[in-house]
Amino acid sequence: MTSLTRLFTAAALAGVFMTGAGVAWAGATLDRINSTKIMKVATAANWPPQSFLGPDNALQGFDIDVATEIGKRLGSKVAFVTPEYGIITAGRWSNRWDISVGSMTPTRERGRVLDFPAVYYYTPYVFAVHKAAAGTKTADLNGKIIGVEAGTTSEDYINRRLTIDAADVPSFTYDVEPGEVKTYGDSMGPLDDLRMGNGVRLNATLSALPTITAAIKNGYPIVQVEGKPAYYEPLAIAVDKGDDAFNGALTRIVEEMKADGTLKQLSEKWYGADLTKVQ
Numbered sequence: 001m002t003s004l005t006r007l008f009t010a011a012a013l014a015g016v017f018m019t020g021a022g023v024a025w026a027g028a029t030l031d032r033i034n035s036t037k038i039m040k041v042a043t044a045a046n047w048p049p050q051s052f053l054g055p056d057n058a059l060q061g062f063d064i065d066v067a068t069e070i071g072k073r074l075g076s077k078v079a080f081v082t083p084e085y086g087i088i089t090a091g092r093w094s095n096r097w098d099i100s101v102g103s104m105t106p107t108r109e110r111g112r113v114l115d116f117p118a119v120y121y122y123t124p125y126v127f128a129v130h131k132a133a134a135g136t137k138t139a140d141l142n143g144k145i146i147g148v149e150a151g152t153t154s155e156d157y158i159n160r161r162l163t164i165d166a167a168d169v170p171s172f173t174y175d176v177e178p179g180e181v182k183t184y185g186d187s188m189g190p191l192d193d194l195r196m197g198n199g200v201r202l203n204a205t206l207s208a209l210p211t212i213t214a215a216i217k218n219g220y221p222i223v224q225v226e227g228k229p230a231y232y233e234p235l236a237i238a239v240d241k242g243d244d245a246f247n248g249a250l251t252r253i254v255e256e257m258k259a260d261g262t263l264k265q266l267s268e269k270w271y272g273a274d275l276t277k278v279q
Helices: 009-013 028-036 062-073 087-088 153-158 188-194 211-217 244-259 263-272
Strands: 017-019 022-024 038-042 051-052 079-083 099-106 112-131 145-149 178-184 202-206 223-225 231-240
Touching: 028 038, 028 244, 038 062, 051 062, 062 079, 062 099, 062 244, 062 263, 087 099, 087 211, 087 231, 099 112, 112 153, 112 188, 112 211, 112 244, 112 263, 145 153, 145 188, 153 178, 153 202, 153 231, 188 202, 188 211, 188 263, 211 263, 231 244, 244 263
Parallel strands: 038 079, 038 099, 145 178, 145 202
Antiparallel strands: 017 022, 099 231, 112 202, 112 223, 112 231
């Protein structure tokens, strides 16, 4: 159990309690899910391998499998929606969806409008360049054009304003002073521009290592910049504020998925490594 997860123990105890007949649900969100047997999940549509459209035009990926398993353990089916990421992080969802399983970092700013019942994995963020610039080191990126997805920790990091409030996360330093930062609506935008050539539109991008790895496997002519990750990002499930019972149920479920090895298996399936803990 991480230190961050322990912070939610009180919510778990308050939100889920046992009776002679089993678990007694309480809270508007849990009541709605228990009644309809459908949990509405907000996630991304173009962020492999976390979540993306497969050949059958259905969503697949790590986050999709995690959300589906959470729904199963709540006794419900899942229905996915894919609003823009900034709309999800803004909170005040007005019941348009019940939960976000979208690899969200639990920052202090987001915590003003959202609750984070549990961190379910950690991912390293790395720089990548066009393969024509193979051998590039982090220091070589100073003064260059860097592309990042807007509204994410990569944008905060490259602009030197990243704050990660979760426990058990390694400290980080700012090692790149970009000449220009370009932002995009999703994680694939910088990669699509970078594949056009070194310096054509971008010199580099900063993104999650699994995203970079998946792009390379899919034929993108890019390589990872030499050196250690820029930072490790804790990723959490998120819910709208105001339903401690739902928070508690989700905390319990994620802890069960860690304890029985389900999260580790899903991580290894999609990433080829156990990202449920910092290596």
